[in-house]
Structure formats: structure tokens, C-alpha cells
Amino acid sequence: MQLKDKVIVITGAAQGLGRAMAEMLAARGARLALLDLERSQATLSEAVSACQGLSSSLVRSYACDVANEEQVCTTFARIAEEFGQIDGLINNAGIVRDGLTLKYKDGELSKMSLAQWQSVLDVNLTGLFLCTREAAAQMVLRKTGGVIVNISSISRAGNAGQANYTAAKAAVAADTVTWAKEFARYGIRVGAIAPGFIETEMVASMKPEALQRMAEGIPLKRLGQPQEIAHAACFILENDYFTGRVVEVDGGLRL
Ligand SMILES: NC(=O)C1=CN([C@@H]2O[C@H](COP(=O)(O)OP(=O)(O)OC[C@H]3O[C@@H](n4cnc5c(N)ncnc54)[C@H](O)[C@@H]3O)[C@@H](O)[C@H]2O)C=CC1
Numbered sequence: 001m002q003l004k005d006k007v008i009v010i011t012g013a014a015q016g017l018g019r020a021m022a023e024m025l026a027a028r029g030a031r032l033a034l035l036d037l038e039r040s041q042a043t044l045s046e047a048v049s050a051c052q053g054l055s056s057s058l059v060r061s062y063a064c065d066v067a068n069e070e071q072v073c074t075t076f077a078r079i080a081e082e083f084g085q086i087d088g089l090i091n092n093a094g095i096v097r098d099g100l101t102l103k104y105k106d107g108e109l110s111k112m113s114l115a116q117w118q119s120v121l122d123v124n125l126t127g128l129f130l131c132t133r134e135a136a137a138q139m140v141l142r143k144t145g146g147v148i149v150n151i152s153s154i155s156r157a158g159n160a161g162q163a164n165y166t167a168a169k170a171a172v173a174a175d176t177v178t179w180a181k182e183f184a185r186y187g188i189r190v191g192a193i194a195p196g197f198i199e200t201e202m203v204a205s206m207k208p209e210a211l212q213r214m215a216e217g218i219p220l221k222r223l224g225q226p227q228e229i230a231h232a233a234c235f236i237l238e239n240d241y242f243t244g245r246v247v248e249v250d251g252g253l254r255l
């Protein structure tokens with residue numbers, strides 16, 4: 001897919017990987033619909049301005065909680081109406097609520113709460129399902145075809161302290177295959193990226209000692225940059241023979 005003038009929706013676009021992908025796509029001439037939570041609209045406006053500084057193509061922001069079915073349906077219908085079509089979707093919005101499933105220390109047993117489990121599944125998996133369904137529906141109805149890029153994680157292979165996140169990101173990788181098979185007949189490709197540790201606000205909230213230990217274990221000896229993930233997203237969007245696969249961009253962490 002040539003990116004110039006294509007309409008690409010990015011969820012969780014206010015900061016981090018979402019914003020980096022928005023800026024790279026703007027620089028390549030794509031038209032952008034940038035989504036984030038109501039409470040992140042001020043930051044999202046800054047992302048819109050940054051994109052507008054890189055391109056004369058249309059860039060608009062939308063307040064949308066990807067885990068809210070009504071908001072997702074309304075927002076994707078609005079985007080299709082306002083832009084005339086949807087050519088691409090990057091399912092990037094995600095949260096972490098890390099913790100051990102069980103912790104036993106000094107005679108005290110603590111547990112991951114159902115709310116802690118459910119909140120991560122709601123955003124990282126159900127949200128991604130809702131956005132995929134609504135974007136694909138517009139692509140099918142308008143007979144445009146398109147591309148969907150899901151953000152998984154190397155955590156999908158299992159990571160202590162992330163039972164909720166791991167479950168969601170593994171399901172994202174599995175459903176990337178499911179949807180690649182289901183949607184190929186409509187000219188829709190679906191791919192995924194599994195980033196390793198990338199330098200964003202989410203990772204900055206980790207303990208510095210833990211981050212340092214982690215970086216030392218990465219063969220390339222550094223965290224990834226958001227632009228390196230944006231580059232992978234552009235590859236999936238642009239390469240017309242790519243579907244149903246997960247691109248791992250992790251500095252060799254899982255070798
Ligand atoms: N930073 C990293 O090292 C890695 C990140 N990832 C994944 O990449 C994606 C982006 O991560 P970062 O940019 O690091 O995170 P971030 O926390 O910096 O940005 C996430 C964005 O998603 C938005 N968001 C959260 N819940 C939302 C919801 N319900 N509806 C709409 N927007 C919502 C937030 O407001 C925020 O703007 C996530 O899916 C994350 O799981 C995967 C592997 C590694």
C-alpha cells in the first residue's frame with residue numbers, strides 16, 4: 001500500500017509508540033485519525049500539531065476509549081464519514097497493570113485482583129477486537145481493502161508479573177493469524193509487531209535498577225526507540241505480500 005493520502009487510524013496516539021507512528025506516517029503523506037482517551041486530549045492535540053508540522057495532509061483527533069463498544073462504533077463510523085474511507089488501522093492503545101498472580105511473603109498471601117486482570121484484557125484485547133471489527137467493517141462495506149497492524153509484545157511468550165498482559169498480547173498474536181485468514185478475501189491484510197523494551201513513558205515508569213538489568217540482557221545493549229517500531233509499522237502497511245505474521249523488534253532479547 002502506498003501511504004500517500006491513505007487514511008490511517010492510530011489508537012493510543014497521544015504519546016509513546018502511537019505518537020511516533022503518527023509522525024512517521026504524517027511525514028509519508030498519510031491522512032491520520034488519532035484516537036486516545038478523553039483525559040489525554042490535551043496531549044493528543046500536541047501530537048496532531050506535530051503531525052501537521054510534518055505534512056499538509058488532514059490530521060484529526062478523536063476522544064475514544066477502545067474498551068467501550070459504543071464509543072468505538074460511533075468513532076469509526078464518524079472517521080469513515082469525515083475522511084471518506086479507512087485504509088489502515090494501528091491497534092496500539094495498551095496498558096500494563098503488573099503484579100504477581102500470587103505473592104507469599106512474611107506469612108502474607110496477596111493475589112492479583114480480578115479488576116487488575118480484567119482491566120488489561122478489556123483494553124489490550126477487547127479494545128483491539130472492537131477496533132479491528134469496526135475498521136474492517138468500513139473497509140468491507142466501502143470495498144477498499146486495507147491493512148491492520150496490531151501491537152503485541154515479546155511478553156506474549158510468558159513473563160513473570162504480567163499474567164494479565166501476557167494473556168492479552170498472546171491472544172493479539174493469535175488473532176492476527178485468525179483475522180489474516182478471515183479478511184484476506186476482502187483484500188485486508190493483518191500483521192503484528194512484538195516490540196521488546198522500547199523507551200516510552202510506559203517503560204520509564206519501571207524501576208531504574210530493573211531497567212538497567214534488562215538493558216544489559218539485550219544483545220544490542222540498549223532499549224529500542226519508538227521510531228524503530230514506527231519503521232516496522234510502515235513496513236507492514238507498505239508490503240503487499242505481508243499478512244498473518246508477527247515482526248519481532250526487540251534488539252535480540254528473545255534470541
Ligand atoms: N514501550 C514498550 O516497551 C512496549 C510497548 N508495547 C505496546 O505498545 C503499545 C504502546 O505502548 P507505549 O507507547 O509504550 O505506551 P504509553 O503508555 O506511552 O501510551 C499508550 C497510549 O494508549 C492510550 N490508552 C490507554 N488506554 C486506552 C484506551 N482504553 N483507549 C484509548 N487509548 C488508550 C494512553 O492514553 C496512551 O496515550 C501498547 O500496546 C504496549 O502494550 C509492547 C511492547 C513493549
Ligand SMILES: CC(C)c1ccc(C(=O)O)c(O)c1O
Binds near residue numbers: 154196197203
Ligand atoms: C516485557 C515487554 C517488553 C514489556 C515490558 C514492559 C512494558 C511496559 O512497561 O509497557 C511492555 O509494554 C512490554 O511489552
